[in-house]
Amino acid sequence: MTDIPTLGFLRDQLRRARQLHGLTQEELSKLINYSASSVSAMETGQNQLSADYLARFDKVLETGGLFIGMLGLIRLHAEPDWFRPWGEIEREAVALRWYDPAVIPGLLQTEAYARAMLRAGPFLTDDEIEKRVLARLARQEVLARDEPPQLVVVLDEQALRRQVGDRATMREQLEHLRSMADRPNVQVRIVPAETPWYIGLNGPFVLARLADGTEVAHLDNQLRGHTVDSPNDLAALGRQWETVAGEALPRRQSARLIEEVAKSWT
Incomplete structure (x- = not known):
C-alpha cells in the first residue's frame, strides 16, 4: 500500500526544494509573485497550502508538477x-x-x-x-x-x-x-x-x-x-x-x- 504524504511532509519538502535551488524565501517570493511572509507561512503551516501557490512553485523550480500532484494525492485521501x-x-x-x-x-x-x-x-x-x-x-x-x-x-x-x-x-x-x-x-x-x-x-x-x-x-x-x-x-x-x-x-x-x-x- 502506498503511503499517503502528510501536509507536514509536503511543507518540509517545499522548504528543502527551495533550499536545494539556493533560494531564500524572499528570492522565491519574487519569482512566484507571493510575498515573502506568505512563503514563510506556507512552509511553517500558518497559511493553508493552495493549489495556485504549488502550481507556481512547480513551474519556477521545474519540478514536473511534483508538488501539485502531492497536494492532489492528499486531497484524494483526506x-x-x-x-x-x-x-x-x-x-x-x-x-x-x-x-x-x-x-x-x-x-x-x-x-x-x-x-x-x-x-x-x-x-x-x-x-x-x-x-x-x-x-x-x-x-x-x-x-x-x-x-x-x-x-x-x-x-x-x-x-x-x-x-x-x-x-x-x-x-x-x-x-x-x-x-x-x-x-x-x-x-x-x-x-x-x-x-x-x-x-x-x-x-x-x-x-x-x-x-x-x-x-x-x-x-x-x-x-x-x-x-x-x-x-x-x-x-x-x-x-x-x-x-x-x-x-x-x-x-x-x-x-x-x-x-x-x-x-x-x-
Missing part, C-alpha cells in the same frame, strides 16, 4: 471513504438544493469555520484536521468553474447564531455567506427563528441533479453520510424540500437577516 461517492456527484452536479438546520454547508464555509467545526469533533489529529480542511476548500472550486452548478441553500436561522469557533470566525463566515449569496448561481434563504417546529428540523439533506437529469440525494447522521437514489426516497425528500423552502424568507429578506446577524458577532 475525506472519509464513505464521502467519496458523494464528492464525485457534487463535482458533476448541475444543480444542488441544500438544507441544513444547524451549520453552514461545506461549499460555503470559510477556512476558519471549517477548521473550528472539525476541531470540535473527536479523534482527529491536527494533521488529519488540516487535510480535511484542505479537501473541504477544494470542493468549493466547483462554484468557481466556468459553468458552476446552481446552488440553492436553505438554512435555519440557528445556523447563523450557533457559535462555531470564536466571534471573529462567525463574523467572517456570515460576511462570506452574504457575499456568496450575491453570485448569480448561488441563492441563500433563511428560515426565521420564530418559525414553529417544521419537518426540516429532523435533519440536513442535499438533492443533486446531474446533466442527464438523474437525481441523487445525500443524508448525514452521527456516524456517516450516505447516498440515496431510490425513487420513493427522492420523492419524499423532494416534498421535504418544498416544505422547508416554503418556510424560508425570500432572497432579499434573507440577505438582510444574514447582514444583521453578522453585525451581532462583532
